[in-house]
Every structure is written in C-alpha cells, then in structure tokens.
Amino acid sequence: MKTVEATHALLELRDVSKQFYKRPDIAQRMAIKLGFAAPPATVHAVDRASIKVFPGEVVGLVGESGCGKSTLGRVAVGLHAPTMGQRLWRGQDMAGMTANARRQAQLKLQMVFQDPYASLNPRLRVNQIVGEAAVAHGLVEAREQKSFVAHLLERVGLDPNVSQRFPHQFSGGQRARIGIARALALKSEFLVCDEAVAALDVSIQAQVINLFMQLRQELGLTYLFISHDLGVVRHISDRVVIMYLGRVVETADAQALFEHPNHPYTQALLAEAPTLVVKKKTFVAIRGEIPSPLNPPSGCHFHPRCPHAMARCSVEAPALRNIAAGHESACHLNDR
Amino acid sequence: MAHPSIDSKSGFPVGVAPTLQVEDLKTCFFTKGGVATAVDSVSFTLNPGEIMGLVGESGSGKSMTGYSIVGLVDPPGEVVGGRILFQGQDLRQMDEESLRRLRGNRISMIFQDPMMTLNPVLRIDTQMIETVLAHDKVSHSAARERARDALARVGIPAPEERLRAYPHQFSGGMRQRVAIAIAMLNKPDLIIADEPTTALDVTIQAQILFEMQKLCRETGTALIWITHDLSVVAGLVDTVAVMYAGKLVETGPVRSVLENPLHPYTRSLIESLPSRNVRGRPLKQISGIAPSLLALPVGCAFRERCPAAGPACMEEPLKRELHKSTVRCWFPFTAQEVV
DSSP states (O other): OHHHHTSOOSEEEEEEEEEEEOOOOHHHHHHHHTTSSOOOOEEEEEEEEEEEEOTTOEEEEEOOTTSSHHHHHHHHHTSSOOSEEEEEETTEEGGGSOHHHHHHHHHTEEEEOSOTTTTSOTTSOHHHHHHHHHHHTTSSOGGGHHHHHHHHHHHTTOOGGGGGSOGGGSOHHHHHHHHHHHHHTTOOSEEEEESTTTTSOHHHHHHHHHHHHHHHHHHOOEEEEEESOHHHHHHHOSEEEEEETTEEEEEEEHHHHHHSOOSHHHHHHHHHSOOSOOOOOOOOOOSSOOOOTTSOOSSSTTTTTOTTOOGGGGTSOOOOEEEETTEEEOOGGGGO | OOOOOBOTTTOSBSSSOOSEEEEEEEEEEEETTEEEEEEEEEEEEEOTTOEEEEEOOTTSSHHHHHHHHHTOOOTTEEEEEEEEEETTEEGGGSOHHHHHHHBTTTEEEEOSSGGGTSOTTSOHHHHHHHHHHTTOOOOHHHHHHHHHHHHHHTTOSSHHHHTTSOGGGSOHHHHHHHHHHHHHTTOOSEEEEESTTTTSOHHHHHHHHHHHHHHHHHHOOEEEEEESOHHHHHHHOSEEEEEETTEEEEEEEHHHHHHSOOSHHHHHHHHTSGGGSOTTSOOOOOOSOOOOTTSOOSSOTTGGGOTTOOGGGGSOOOEEEETTEEEEOSSOOOHHHHO
16 A cells, blocks of 8 residues: 555545534523533544545444444545544545535545445335436436446346335345445445445355455445454455544554554454354453443543553543554553 | 263263253244245254354344244244253143243343343333242342342442343443343253344453353353354354254354364355455355245255255255264265365
C-alpha cells in the first residue's frame, strides 16, 4: 500500500464525534430550567475518531457492540451528520462542496447493511430494488433498466431472470447478493459494509466474502468493512481499526495488528476470539462488562477492565500516537 | 473408590450409567406444504460431566433436537419416533406431570434470548426463588440463599443487591448469566443450551464459556451446547455432533472431528472458515444452498453440494464407525488421505 499513501485518501473522517441525545419536550425543558430535572443524558457514540481510507484499500473496523463502529460507518457514508469534525472526499471537505458536487460524491459512497431481510423492501421486485436509484439519478435510461439490472445481478452471481421476484423468494445468501447489487448500481467506489456477512450461515458466508473480494478486484472498490468477527476481518482487510467505547484505540496494517497487537484491549480481543485450535483452554476473561456509553469511564475508557491500568489511566485519556510505521495505538504504556 | 476403567473410544469411564441416551429420534412437522422431517434418526449418548457440541447451520434441526428432548415441540411439529432415555427412563413414555417435575429440576434449558427465560415484570429474586420452590421443599429464605449463591457463581457482582433488580436493569451478558444461574439452580443432571452466546460479544462470550465449563466439571452436569459456530465448540466441548438437513452426519471426539474430519460436509465447513484460509486468497466455499426439508434430494442430502459425491450417493448412506467417529457417508475421508 506504499504507492497509495502519496495520494489523497478517498475518504477521510477527521476528529469526528457523534452524540445522540433526546430532545426534551417543553415540560421537561421547564423542569430542567427550574432545577427539578437533570439535563438529558448524551450518548457519546463516537468520540473524536479519525480514519483515512485510501483508494483500493479494505479497512476493517472492529469492536464490540456499543463501541460506535456502526455509527462511525453511518457517518462515513453520510447517513448521520457528525456532531463535530470533518468528512473529506478525495481531500475536499464535503461540508464546503457545492450541493451538486456533494451529491456526486455522495453517490459514490454506498452502504451494504447487516440484515439481508430488513434492508430490502418486501413489496418491491428485485428489478426496482436494484435499478430504481440508478434511474432516479439519471445514470441509466428507464428503458435500459431491465438490462442494467440483469447485468448487475450477473455480476453478483445471481440468475438475471430473477429480477421480477420479490425478496421473500430468496434465501439469506441471495438476499445479501441483492443488497450488494443495489449498492453497486450507482457506480459506487466506496462501500461501507456494516456486518454484511454476520447474519449468514458459515457456508454461505464464505461465498459472500469471496464475492466481495472478487468485486474489489474487478471494479477497484474500496471498502470500510465493519465487523465483530476477527477471522473475517483478518482475511479481507489491508488495515484494521479497533474501536472501544467510541474511540479508536489502535490502527495498523492487518498483519502487524494480528501479530503484534499493542493496545491491551486489542490483545484481550485477540486472545478471547474463539479459534478452531482444540485445546482444553481455560478461558481467561477480561473482567467486567462493557461500560455504558451514556456514562463512559474517565480517562482511558478501558481502564476499569485493563490488567495494566495505572493511576494515570483513570485521569488522562491517552492520545493515539505512532508506535511503528503505520501502527498507531492509544495507550499510556507506550510512553515508558 | 477405585477409578472406573476408561472407555478407549469415548474417553469416558465405563460402568457409569449415561445421563442421556437418544436413539433414532425423529421429529416431523406436518405443514401444508408436506411433511418436513426436522430431526431424522438422531442417536447419541451423553455421560455425566460430558459436554457435547451440536453443530449445524440454520434449519439443520439442531435446535429441534434440543426441543424434542425436553418435549417442547409444538404443533404442527411432533416427535414421531425413537427413544429418549434420561438416566434410563424414556422421556417419551412419561406423563406431563412427571415431565414437569424433571424439567427445571433435573433437566434445564438455556435459550439464545435470555428474555425468553426471564419474565420482564418480575424481579430476579421472585423468578429464582419460584424455580427452587417448584421442585424442592425448602424455606423461602433457604431458597433465596440458593439463588444468591447461584448468581455469585456465574460471576454477577453484588448478588444480594442484584437479586432485587428487574431483568431490564441488566445488560445482555448479565441477563444471559442470570438465565444460566436459573438453569443451574437445582443442580440439574442435564443442561441443553441453545446458542446461548450467539448474541453476545467475544469478551462476554469467553467469560460465559469459562463459567459453563467450570460448572460442568465441578458438578458432573452433562451439557449439550447447540451452536452454529465451530470455533466456539473447539475450546469447550468433549464431543461434537454435526447436523445437516436433520441428520447427524458426523459424531466423535472434538479433536478428531475438528482436526481430522471424515464427512465432506464437516471438512468443507471447517475449510471455509477464514482462519483456515490464506489471507487475501478466495475462501474455499461450499457451493449451493442448504436444501429445503420439504424437498430433500434422493439419497444423501448433501450430495448436490458435495465435492466427493459419486453414483453411490443416490442411496442413503448408512452409519459407519471409523477411527473414533461415527460418520454417515459413502466416501468419508480416511486417515490415509489426510496424511
């Protein structure tokens, strides 16, 4: 990936934060003003996270549930507006673009969703699901829609004759393929795959992962691949970003990360991922639960569960810093 | 006490009565589209303290096997054949009252979704004490004490306070621990766990696997762990049973099944895992999709997706004993081929 370093990142998120809070109604607002009620709690789903994805790269985004990986993916694709921070497409801030340029950039960014059942409209035929957006945006003429869809279906390994069917007539793996065909329909360059294979059976999962890799080669796609499955991420990613409670804690080339994890959380995650190696292992668990993002721990978010926690960890949040070429980690242990 | 001799095949002591013997279990669903045989001639034996992993993809009948054993199959499904011997007694011959006395007491079940076990409007202590008192003549305070101990054992901090909490006040991992604690309350002889960690995160899953393993070792409880994830099974279980389209296609000690799989399905399943493939290369994949139970192919159900299929596969394969495993295939991989 040396050559692409020189060019602009295809997509960059710079110090992006996303907070969710419930808007209080008028009675609550008055109660807050008079001091009878506490102000509404804010969920810090993503806290100053920065990622760069270069053209042709596959970046794996890993974390446990509630760590903000899906929110970050949705910010990346433009489904959520970031509360703070910038989103740059080919080096240009998308907020500063003209409306037309922004729409053009936006079309290149598409998403493949987790649930192959919920993400397809059950009342639309495949022809509409896959072809509607391309026609609406003027990429293809309405009369060419049928052949356009047939071509896309073939590309994702489906029979082009199924385009008049409804989603319920397909199996989970086939639906996943329809979801991918829909994301490709706008001649997209960048796909955010949010747990795109998690709902599939093992034997089907392999087929869909192979399809992702084949499409990457044929179309030069770039992926942000969000997953909790370390085996899958290791297999397809060039670079991996690990998140914990809204923050990026470590990022590195896939090989470096899996061979020399630096952050204690990454180490714990790798150690506890189940593998096929048969040995009577005694599962040594990292203690405790994942804290709530409503009320994250002070300092380093991981310190209450970290085996190496020091006094400093509960006060000062460690910054993400370079520890080797292309390897960044946010841990105070690296200062020693 | 003299040590009982060890059976060379299973690695378990001989002379100890098995906790569970399932023989030719058959469960059918009588649907409008025809009869679907969800569980077909399934047989296995489970000894005290043994952990068996029941592995299969969705629709393979692994959960239905568990439900059939505890008698939770609802119409249009029905257990139509076979014997389920629990400590020598056939559960199929038992009346509802005797079954009620066994379930939740000697046999318990853990579901994938802990909210299936927990009542959302009752406090944890109410639910746990009820479970104890339903089967045991003890005082209320003794039952409460037992509930508290059970919570402590599954690693819930401050069990005394947590007893007074409602299920919604727990996180997903904590709720599953409560469900496991309830399953363990009466020190059952058999636990059937249906994908209990599938919805949980890796770090939480590791904690629960650790606790389950410890509990089985200590109390001699036999455990059936139903899962679709072969890698969860690797560190936990003693024996593995792989299901495909309602049938057990391969059963054997975990080491030989995972390291030296005999059935082409088991082999393909293991080979398709990303961790077994070279990074960046296409994964080895199983072509096609699992057949519908209403329209199974003639002969071996895996025939159409199988790399080793031949003309013989048009006939249904019989069970064969090979090495330490039982396999249902005409062309199993043998040790020679592996070397």
